[in-house]
Amino acid sequence: MALVGEASTGREALQIIDATSPHVCLIDANLPIGGQALGFGDPNVPAGIELARLVKHRLPNVGVVILASFESEEQLFQAIKVGASAYSRRDITPEALVDLVRRVSQGEYLVTDSVLERPQVTARVLKQFRELSEAQGGIEPLFVPLSAREVEILDYIAHGQSNKAIARLLNISDQTVKNHITSILRKLAVNDRTQAVIYALRNNWIKL
Secondary structure, three states: OOOOOOOOOHHHHHHHHHHHOOOEEEEEOOOOOOHHHHOOOOOOOOHHHHHHHHHHHHOOOOEEEEEEOOOOHHHHHHHHHHOOOEEEEOOOOHHHHHHHHHHHHOOOOOHHHHHHOOHHHHHHHHHHHHHHHHHHOOOOOOOOOOOHHHHHHHHHHHOOOOHHHHHHHHOOOHHHHHHHHHHHHHHHOOOOHHHHHHHHHHOOOOOO
16 A cells, blocks of 8 residues: 555645546545635535545546544535545544555445445435436336346345345345445446445336
8 A cells, every 4th residue: 555645735636636546535524625716516515525526527436535523414425425435534543544445445335334324314315316317207228237136135225224134134145245236336337335226216126
């Protein structure tokens, strides 16, 4: 693991990111520069969240970790919207942070664990994207690329079930659930479980 750059403002961070194309970015949710000063986004949204959104737009495969001074459901919701891979308090231990970075670099999506502990956040995310889908009219798919078991697992995810809960309900191992989720993300070409659920909802494969 190598630290390729460090920045104290969003503008400086973008320059480093463009120059180094890192695998993982640790972003403070409250940078000392507003979204408007970066030239994009909503000034009411913390600049770190806005920076994360721009980073994901430029480098879709980069893992973004949002670090916050305190846990906020609003910031967690915003982190999900911009595609962050993880959301944590800044007082995380060095050992836990290293583990977090390694897991995110391997493609894990750890925001999900935080979301599952807050059902109201899950409901808010899915409600917003369901409304977006309805506004767009939806498109009837020619085929469903997922197996029946994968659709079943997605349905459980959409209703807020954790991996362990899904494994118990289906009488399979936690690792088997993880393998199915990995397959789902690959088939749908999405980065995380929330995006997979949104994709399935838009195509009417599952219902809330």
